[in-house]
Amino acid sequence: MVHLDAGYNLARWLTHDASDAQDVVQDACLRAMKYMDSLHADDGRAWFLTIVRRAFYDWLARNRPALLVHDPESAIDALADEADNPEQALARKIERLALAEAVAALPLPFREVIILRELEDLSYKEIARIADVPLGTVMSRLSRARRLLQASVALRGLGASSAGDGA
Amino acid sequence: MNCDEVISLMGADVDGEVDALRSHALRKHVAGCPACGQRVEAQRALKQALRTELPCHRAPASLRERVAIALRAQVPAQVPAQGHAHSPAQSRADRRWRWFGAGALAGGLAAALLWFAGSLWHPGSFGEDLPTRLVGLHTGATLGHRLIEVASSDRHTVKPWLSARLDYTIPVLDAADAGFTLLGARIDRLDGRPVAVLVYRHRQHMIDVHVRPLAADAPPADVSVVRGFNVAAAQGAQMSWLATSDLNAAELAAFVSGLASGKLGPAGG
Numbered sequence: 254m255v256h257l258d259a260g261y262n263l264a265r266w267l268t269h270d271a272s273d274a275q276d277v278v279q280d281a282c283l284r285a286m287k288y289m290d291s292l293h294a295d296d297g298r299a300w301f302l303t304i305v306r307r308a309f310y311d312w313l314a315r316n317r318p319a320l321l322v323h324d325p326e327s328a329i330d331a332l333a334d335e336a337d338n339p340e341q342a343l344a345r346k347i348e349r350l351a352l353a354e355a356v357a358a359l360p361l362p363f364r365e366v367i368i369l370r371e372l373e374d375l376s377y378k379e380i381a382r383i384a385d386v387p388l389g390t391v392m393s394r395l396s397r398a399r400r401l402l403q404a405s406v407a408l409r410g411l412g413a414s415s416a417g418d419g420a
Numbered sequence: 421m422n423c424d425e426v427i428s429l430m431g432a433d434v435d436g437e438v439d440a441l442r443s444h445a446l447r448k449h450v451a452g453c454p455a456c457g458q459r460v461e462a463q464r465a466l467k468q469a470l471r472t473e474l475p476c477h478r479a480p481a482s483l484r485e486r487v488a489i490a491l492r493a494q495v496p497a498q499v500p501a502q503g504h505a506h507s508p509a510q511s512r513a514d515r516r517w518r519w520f521g522a523g524a525l526a527g528g529l530a531a532a533l534l535w536f537a538g539s540l541w542h543p544g545s546f547g548e549d550l551p552t553r554l555v556g557l558h559t560g561a562t563l564g565h566r567l568i569e570v571a572s573s574d575r576h577t578v579k580p581w582l583s584a585r586l587d588y589t590i591p592v593l594d595a596a597d598a599g600f601t602l603l604g605a606r607i608d609r610l611d612g613r614p615v616a617v618l619v620y621r622h623r624q625h626m627i628d629v630h631v632r633p634l635a636a637d638a639p640p641a642d643v644s645v646v647r648g649f650n651v652a653a654a655q656g657a658q659m660s661w662l663a664t665s666d667l668n669a670a671e672l673a674a675f676v677s678g679l680a681s682g683k684l685g686p687a688g689g
Contacts (some may be wrong), residue, residue, distance in 0.1 A: 257483070258476075258478050258479050258552065261480075262478070266477070271477075271480070275480070275482070275486065278487070279487050282487045282490065282491060283491070352473045356470070356474060371471055371474065372470075372471075373647075374645075392437070395432075396428070396432075403462060403466055
């Protein structure tokens with residue numbers, strides 16, 4: 254059940270909620286059956302994740318329209334309203350959180366690329382197709398997301414030494 | 421390449437998404453620039469932390485049931501309109517394809533839908549749950565610094581340590597001749613039972629090998645990929661052998677089948 258797990262994982266990270274994630278995945282499975290013709294043998298997981306993502310944004314529009322942000326810039330602004338430099342303000346906010354919480358606090362456009370890249374191990378090309386953005390945008394969003402997360406890693410002293418396997 | 425270019429490219433480079441030429445130029449700059457060296461190292465540390473620390477949520481059983489029921493309800497409505505399903509190229513290598521595709525290959529869409537729904541009820545024993553759990557154990561152990569409970573490269577130390585804690589014994593091989601260093605062992609719980617884990621190192625790669633008595637549902641020799649880790653299975657000496665590592669699939673598969681058949685380095689007993 255790699256695909257259902259992958260789909261659920263993405264939905265869970267996007268919705269922040271187990272039962273909302275189940276609604277999204279169920280909707281995605283029903284859509285998947287309808288769009289089966291568009292499935293190619295080599296990209297089953299990416300194909301299913303594309304559908305899960307679309308189902309999520311539709312769910313968001315129905316249930317939390319206020320959270321629907323089309324512009325990544327404004328996504329950052331919306332989360333960090335107190336300061337003149339929203340990105341710095343968000344970075345400071347993220348600094349105080351453990352890594353998983355810091356990821357959960359990322360604005361959607363950044364959270365989805367991090368999850369697809371680090372948890373689902375998809376290539377930039379696959380992510381570009383799933384998120385329906387150019388390759389360069391995947392790269393810049395990932396790099397920006399990591400910059401925001403980097404603060405939290407540095408703060409907790411996760412250096413190179415503990416990242417390796419040691420021996 | 422200058423520092424600004426390195427900063428804009430290093431994330432993609434750590435992801436393996438930069439072409440060889442630019443990747444080489446980047447490495448050349450980093451070798452002579454301590455500041456960029458630190459930046460790249462920080463990228464690596466973050467990536468590693470994300471991969472090991474972020475919870476990977478697994479679909480709960482209740483979701484599988486919900487989806488299966490919802491899909492079954494769709495079957496009668498869909499079949500007459502659709503007729504025969506498309507026939508995509510068959511790819512034996514791609515196990516993932518089975519999830520959606522095997523039914524469609526077998527015949528009409530009705531079969532596809534039923535198979536699809538059925539697969540949600542009965543997830544297969546391999547290519548699905550087990551490798552994911554093994555990767556979870558592997559990354560959990562690496563992160564929690566409990567990779568090894570008995571540290572010894574001497575199989576005559578490791579084997580009795582394991583035997584004293586399990587209701588079965590396993591052959592422990594010293595695979596140093598083949599380039600695999602035995603670091604020690606630990607016990608993991610897998611499917612509710614304690615299972616022997618041999619820990620080897622090959623170059624920079626840590627390898628967990630879970631060994632348990634062969635059961636009817638033991639996976640055949642195969643490799644699956646979960647979150648960038650490879651899980652290679654083999655059977656031999658009445659045991660099921662499962663190696664988990666970030667080592668490449670070919671070497672890992674060769675190693676685990678060598679362990680299972682006892683043909684790696686001097687035979688153990």
